[in-house]
Amino acid sequence: MTIGGEYDAVILAGGQARRLGGLDKPGLSVGARAMIEGVVLAVSGARRVIVVGPERPLPGVFFAREDPPGGGPVPALRAGLREATAPQVVLLAGDLPYLRAGHVAELLHASDTGGGGVVTVDDGGREQWLLSLWPAETLRRALDGYTGRSLKGLLGPLIHARVALSGRPWFDCDTMDDLEEARMNVLNEWTALACQELGIDPARVDRDLILDLTKEVAHGVARPAAPLTAYLLGLAEGAGTAPEDAVARITALAKNWGAATTETLTES
Template identity: 35%
Template sequence: MEFDAIILAGGRSARLGGVPKARLMYDGATLLARSLRAADGAGRVAVVGPDPGDLPAGTLTCREDPPFGGPAAAIAAGLSALADRASSPGAPAPFTLVLACDMPRSAAAVRALADALIDEQAGIAGDGVMAVSAEGRKQPLAGFYGTAALQRAATDAAREDRLENASVFALLARLEVREVRVPQGSTDDVDTWDDAAALGVSGGIPGLGPGPGTAQQNPTMEANGEKPG
């Protein structure tokens, strides 16, 4: 299956005291590195957020407009970056994996989604697949979406000035997306230091700042599983 990938890594991390989620550590690797591994097989990859520096060769980086403008704006920025690169050589892939970087076990979810999408292509029309946890929680930031349909949604939202601070569910509202149950824990994400402790995630890198036990700040745009990173 041909696909490109957008990794969202540009959130404020408000409830982590501003510590970048992309640089948190799980099982010896940063959450961003694990997300990139989960997207293995993508033709092109765009990381949306502050440039982390050390990325695999060929990985694109970009920022949502405005910075911290929310996950819908981040997806639009990633699509734009992929389209610019796709002009030479080749066209965009038929599907785009959208993946937040704060799910340390997301590789299992991505595999389940890819398997479901391959089965679906055998005869069921639609605009992609979205992860649903074992507990029934929808996670739109773990999904494969038809690139053309997703681009149309982003273009329409931009034209109507409803990208900034918009939810991913609103962006996807006109798409025919099938919900796919994914393995237990594969979409568990890190919003707070309590979440990090429960998942075995740590700061891990010198200079990252506070870790578990730090007083939590009020959340800004990280509700309902729709964080940009």
């Protein structure tokens, strides 16, 4: 049994993502997986994982649909709650790239010690309704008499505790800038872990310099040349070439790739 007792997870993943041009926001990738896959992974301890939105290839997940589709978070919660069987419900958005199982455990622990509804607050103290936990029967009773469209109006009176979770698990991706930030965070984490594994001081890694170089090579030469160039850069540094010098020389070569290949072909 998980900390704080058994729970179901209701994940709202049927929004229209207007600020992302109508893209399938939960299906967009951050790192190696779609955001919705990461959220489902974070609640792997749930009795049931219920996704309210279009069906996706997510093994073991129950799907529900609000009526009408895209009708908003309150109808979506109502639809998801109909599929719930556990005494507690963790309510989540489908686009939380920083959410981990440990954050869900913190919510469950807060519910176990305080009783009642628990809502996460962000670093500005604002309630994040789509990262919260509620007694299922309390939610059902509240929904029975609620005619509004706002989660705040529904859930606000039910709060027993507010918690500030470690990290930024409440961060969602409403815009392309948000999505880019989340993807860069994955890159930061990978860089730190790779440096640790290889015994490299992360301070020696000029990430932006390398990314600019590989972007130049990918656009000016060919995509597969970018990772190969990064490897060659490492070899050059190992042989004693200053990284800045090596980057400058390779960047110049990439920018003049057309002329360089013409000369090479002519000479051959």
